[in-house]
Amino acid sequence: MSVAHTSRLRIEKHAGPHRTAHIENFPEPIHFGIHGGIKHFYQEKYGREITGPEYPATLDYMIAGVAG
Numbered sequence: 001m002s003v004a005h006t007s008r009l010r011i012e013k014h015a016g017p018h019r020t021a022h023i024e025n026f027p028e029p030i031h032f033g034i035h036g037g038i039k040h041f042y043q044e045k046y047g048r049e050i051t052g053p054e055y056p057a058t059l060d061y062m063i064a065g066v067a068g
Contacts, residue, residue, distance in 0.1 A: 007023070007024075008023075008024035009021050009022060009023045009024060010022045012029075015052060016033070016050055016051065016052050017032075017033045017034045017042070017050065018031065018032070018033045018052060018053070018055060019031075019032045019033070020032070030061075031055040031056070032055055032056065032057065032058055032061070033052075033053070033054060033055030033056070033057065034050070034054065034055070034057050035054035035055065035056065035057065036054070038057050038059070039054065
């Protein structure tokens with residue numbers, strides 16, 4: 001047996017690293033951004049403070065998906 005799935009979603013870009021994913025058939029959006037060490041890395045790389053709320057990074061969602 002094989003399974004094929006096509007993800008249907010829309011990504012909304014906000015200020016800074018904040019993005020929102022609107023996934024078909026799910027009423028609540030998923031917020032992506034940066035936090036902690038990732039935020040510190042990019043602040044050092046670009047030499048400026050990154051403001052705004054912290055959200056889970058794309059990497060966090062990938063690790064949670066694989067680990068689950």
